[in-house]
Amino acid sequence: MKRTISKLLIVAMVFSMLCFYQAGKGTSVKVYADGPEGETPQVETTPQQETTTPEVTTVPETTVPETTKPAKKTPAKITxxxxxxxxxxxxxxxxxKSSLATEYWVYRSxxxxxxxxxxxxYKTLKKTSFINTxxxxxxxxxxxxxxVRKADGYTTKSAGKIATAxxxxxxxxxxxAKAASKSIKLTYKKNKKATKYYLYRASEKNPKYKKIKTLKKSKSSYTDKKVKSGQVYTYKIVTYRxxxxxxxxxxxxxTSAMTALSAPAKITAKEKATKIILKWKAVNNAEKYEVYxxxxxxxxxxxxxxxxxxxxKRHNYKFKVRAVRRFKGKTYKSAFATVSTSTTLGxxxxxxxxxxxxxxxxxYxxxxxxxxxxxxxxxxxxxxTSKGTHSILEKTAHRQxxxxxxxQTWDVTVNYWLKFxxxxxxxxxxxxxxxxxxxxYKTNGSHGCVNTPLGAMRKIFKKARVGMPVIVY
Incomplete structure (x- = not known):
């Protein structure tokens, strides 16, 4: 019995080996174990049709990385x-320009x-400037x-920077400007937003502008009284807020204006038999004079x-003189200075x-x-008073x-008396x-005498002589 089992084991081993060997050659193996005791079992191999094993393409291995979201990036602050x-x-x-910025947001107050x-x-911009009109x-x-930065699914912003203007x-x-002889009045329409106004002045003699007044916002006029006659003044006004x-x-x-010319002063007349010589004081900034x-x-x-x-000879005349000047195509004239005079007897x-x-x-x-x-x-x-040619008949001091x-009666004592x-x-x-x-003399004249101021009479009496001609006309 034991011998039979051993033999069967040997057969099984051989069979297994043959099966492995023939598998690659397509051969089938049959084992018969029914032979007489003591005989080696018979193994029958049956050739099989050869099969082609398909080639298998080897796919290289790939590594799939883990998905990670990028970090946020903030643009630099505006400078x-x-x-x-x-x-x-x-x-x-x-x-x-701000680094990392993709655009700029502008806000306005x-x-x-x-x-x-x-x-x-107010605006979203790609550029770094704009004009607000x-x-x-x-x-x-x-x-x-x-x-502002818009990228990688994020929107990030820098801190805001402010500018004011x-x-x-x-x-x-x-x-x-409206001028008088000794003043110039300035007027203007106010600016409702003004805090105050600065007023400057220049003149012909002082062409450099100098501030003369700071005007309150409620003011709309100013009168400059520190001016001279016949002079051109230019003013500028600056609004401030x-x-x-x-x-x-x-x-x-x-604006500019010229103060009115003064009338010629201290006009005098030197009298001759057939001519009159006039003289007067020069007027500031006058270009010429008109004589009438x-x-x-x-x-x-x-x-x-x-x-x-x-x-x-012995004729009465009236002369008048005025100053004249042109400014900005316009002729300015002063008031007249007048003198009444007469020619002498010669x-x-x-x-x-x-x-x-x-x-x-x-x-004389x-x-x-x-x-x-x-x-x-x-x-x-x-x-x-009697007209005609007379002469001094009496020269008396302290005459009653x-x-x-x-x-009407009178009884007076005079200091100086010259009867003619x-x-x-x-x-x-x-x-x-x-x-x-x-x-x-037309309503309150004398009784025929020539009433004379005391000061002048003192000088006349000093030079008068009996027989000196006195001509009344």
């Missing part, structure tokens, strides 16, 4: 932010009635710029003297003349005028004068009078 090219209705905002408005998004003059604007404030409108720490100055507005005899223009001169010749030596019409007494010593003074002659009518006329008619008309001082000349 170099500034506002330039500021005008009254526009300005330019500019800044430096605008000055309101009482405070700045809240920031509102359509703005209001003299108004505060604030701009906040933020650098005020648009240029407008100049005043209708700036005008300050708000929220920023300020603006307008462009200057200009009566209503007729007789001379235009740059000098301050004029001689009128060809006049009649006598030689020493004499006294009394002009009734001009109420003037002149005394050796052909030269010694005294000229206003007087009051006899009342018009039957108390008039007594008389009566149509119920037989009916006691004379030249004397009259301390009771306070005014002389003009038309006083």
């Amino acid at each position: 170099g932010l500034k506002i330039t090219d500021v005008k009254n209705a526009s300005l330019r905002v500019v800044w430096k 605008v000055e309101g009635k009482s405070k700045m408005s809240a920031y509102k998004k 359509g703005l209001s003059q003299g108004t505060v604007y604030k701009y906040k710029v933020v650098a 005020m648009t240029d404030i407008d100049a005043v409108k209708s700036f005008k 300050k708000k929220y720490g920023v300020k603006s100055y307008s462009i200057p507005k200009y 005899k009566g209503k007729k223009l007789v001379k235009v001169t740059k000098k301050t003297t004029y001689t009128q010749k060809g006049l009649k 006598m030689k030596g020493s004499w006294i003349e009394v002009n009734i019409k001009t109420q003037t007494l002149r005394m 010593i050796k052909n030269k005028l010694y005294v000229k003074t206003p007087i009051v002659s006899g009342n018009v009518g039957d108390r008039h 004068l007594k008389g009566s006329y149509h119920g 008619t037989s009916d006691a008309q004379g030249i004397h001082d009259s301390v009771w009078r306070s005014a002389y000349g003009g038309n006083i």
